[in-house]
Amino acid sequence: MIMYALAAVLFGVGLYGLLVKRHLLKKVLGLLILEHAVNLFLVEVGYIEGGTPPIRIEGADAAAFVSNAVDPVPQALVLTSIVIGLGLAMLMVALTLRIYERYGSLDANRMSELKG
Amino acid sequence: MLDLVPLFVLIPLGAAFACLLVKKRAPAVAPWLSLVSVVALLGLAIAGVVQGTSGAAIAGGWSLETHLGTSFLPGIVLVFDGLSAMFLLLVAVVSTAVLLFGLRYMDTYDGRPLYYALLSLLIAGMNGAVLAGDLFNLYVFIEIASIASYALVAFGTGGREIEAAFKYLMLGAVASSSILLGIAVLYASTGLLNMADLGAAIAAGQVSEATLLAVATLFLAGLGLKAAMMPFHAWLPDAHPSAPAPISAMLSGLLIKTLGIYALVRVLYVVIGMDGVLGGSLQTLLLVLGCLSMVGGVLLALGQTDLKRLLAYSSISQMGFVLVALGTNTWLGVAAGIYHALNHALFKSALFLSAGSLERLTGTRDITEMGGIARVAPATTLGTVGASLSIAGVPPFNGFWSKLLILIALFSAGLPVVGAIAAATAVLTLVTFVKVQHKALFGALPERLKDIKDVPASMSLPVVALALLCLLGGLLWPLGLQDIVGDAAASVRTDAKTNLAPEQYRTMVHSEGRQP
Incomplete structure (x- = not known):
């Protein structure tokens, strides 16, 4: 339960950073925290208290495996999601760098277009 | 046909990689690679629509005997039905026109192989999203298309473009997180990802109403932002005009529909269920947000003088028409909505595209500084006028028929107030586009524009061809097109008191030897 609360808190922190902070890098960090809060939640969905890794060893007890192993599907989803997040992070940082080159500042208020 | 379905994703994905491979050695090959790939997609999509096949294909599909005694086919389920076929055809047609237009238009940009690679990636993402049979693949393909579109908006690398892309990326990524969170909550309560199975589980009442409400809210916010429905529209008026013209056409013409409208229709009608416990409130929400988008979009469009910004706001307004049509939860409403999206x-x-031509010709996007273009650029004018008449809803163009159908659907569903708002919006749209015609195309030709020549044929031809398709779409409506669109609508909403479509969708997916 405490881990779900952590995911919720991280989500809130990320959203706050994204919406309230004016510094573009802080917005980027906010978005990354928000994404990982969702990833954390996904991992927790498949987690079983005291569970074993979902790797089946030849000859092991099948019934025990089914009841003890954590759900591997959310882990696969999170891996995919992390890879997508990496691509997104690269693009965000690249854009932030370009903005810095152009304006010499990362303050969102100094930009002409960026209002939201 | 079904065996070929994975090609809809593989061909553009392959083209994207190939464009990157030839980037250094033979950059001139890249445009032709992507052109060949979209022509192949066009052929496949036409074959799919003509044959009218529907079914599920499993990409991968390794038969697997598990140690636990059960056997199942792990693989990526791609569902090809009337609705998917329609959107695949749409993606192929518009992409072909856009690519042709871009051949000359993109001359002024650097790094063109990258443009073609990103464009192919965008097409792959959209095709995948339209075919995805489970929610997580839907999310992945939405992300592929979105990331390609963020990069394409920034393609000009000017201050405007980069800022718009940054804003678009921030909001788009929050929307994607919201979609992923919705998927996670659904998975937590059912242990399923396949849309057909999820639909069955939700219809059987396995998900509590509170959970379902949370899921519906997350999906509506996420997909609503991708569809640019108000109040989630803030990114669109910056992002769409900032991109190069062919990309603006892709984003406004296709992306908001495949990632927004299509995904919304699938999730709301097949997974969450418009007749289920949340049906009534979802309908109200769609109608309210639709009205907001319709009216807000057209009012903001009226005040614009920047041509591309005006078009972007008008896109929000037109998406509002589609949303209210979907909010009726009737076969006619869904058919009208899909027809209007098309x-x-x-x-x-x-x-x-024609805004791109006009910008190239006049060096400005401000319609008050244009004028009399009709005299110097007849081909561009022809295409622009055709498309404007269509969006303004002048018969016999297709825009007239789809707006008429939406009005009929709204009135027959007992929603006269929404119908009246839609009718008023249609009139305001007409006013907006009369203004554009009057200011940009006709009237006095400014002195500085006396010597300009019309854009090359490869730029005017796609515009004229699309305008011709608008006319054909209207003329063919009574002669067969209505059956195709009707079939597409029937794959998510059948014409009966109880909706049989989700049930048919499940049967179709499960008949592929795939056990839930």
Whole structure:
């Protein structure tokens, strides 16, 4: 339960950073925290208290495996999601760098277009 | 046909990689690679629509005997039905026009192989999203298309473009997180990802109403932002005009429909269920947000003088028409909504392409500084006028028929107030586009524009062709097109008191030897 609360808190922190902070890098960090809060939640969905890794060893007890192993599907989803997040992070940082080159500042208020 | 379905994703994905491979050695090959790939997609999509096949294909599909005694086919389920076929055809048609237009238009940009690679990636993402049979693949393909579109908006690398891309990326990524969170909550309560299975589980009442409400809210916010429905529209008026013209046409013409409208229709009608416990409130929400988008979009469009910004706001308004049509939860409403989404893709991409031509010709996007273009650029004018008449809803163009159908659907569903708002919006749209015609195309030709020549044929031809398709879409409506669109609508909403479509969808997916 405490881990779900952590995911919720991280989500809130990320959203706050994204919406309230004016510094573009802080917005980027906010978005990354928000994404990982969702990833954390996904991992927790498949987690079983005291569970074993979902790797089946030849000859092991099948019934025990089914009841003890954590759900591997959310882990696969999170891996995919992390890879997508990496691509997104690269693009965000690249854009932030370009903005810095152009304006010499990362303050969102100094930009002409960026209002939201 | 079903065996070929994975090609809809593989061909553009392959083209994207190939464009990157030839980037250094033979950059001139890249445009032709992507052109060949979209022509192949066009052929496949036409074959799919003509044959009218529907079914599920499993990409991968390794038969697997598990140690636990059960056997199942792990693989990526791609569902090809009337609705998917329609959107695949739409993506192929608009992409072909856009690529042709871009051949000359993109001359002024650097790094063109990258443009073709990103464009192919965008097409792969959209095709995948339209075919995805489970929610997580839907999310992945939405992300592929979105990331390609963020990069394409920034392609000009000017201050405007980069800022718009940054804003678009921030909001788009929050929307994607919201979609992923919705998927996670659904998985937590059912242990399923396949849309057909999820639909069955939700229809059987396995998900509590509170959970379902949370899921519906997360999906509506996420997909609503991708569809640019108000109040989630803030990114669109910056992002769409900032991109190069062919990309604006792709984003406004296709992306908001495949990632927004299509995904929304699938999730709301097949997974969450418009007749289920949340049906009534979802309908109200769609109608309210639709009205907000319709009226807000057109009022903001009226005040614009920047042509591309005006078109972007008008896209929000037109998406509002589609949303209210979907909010009726009737077969006629869904058919009208899909038909309007289809028509909007044709005329809005034509208008964005012609805006690109006009910008190239006059050196400005401000319509008050244009004028009399009709005298110097007849081909561009022809296409622009056709598309404008269509979006303004002048018969016999397709925009007239789809708006009429939406009005009929709204009135027959007992929603006269929404119908009246839609009718008023249609009139305001007409006013907006009369203004554009009057200011940009006709009237006095400014002195500095006396010597300009019309754009090359490879730029005017796609616009004229799309405008011609708008006319054909209207003329063919009574002669067969209505059956195709009707079938597409029937794959998510059948014409009966109880909706049989989700049940048919499940049967179709499960008949592929795939056990839930």
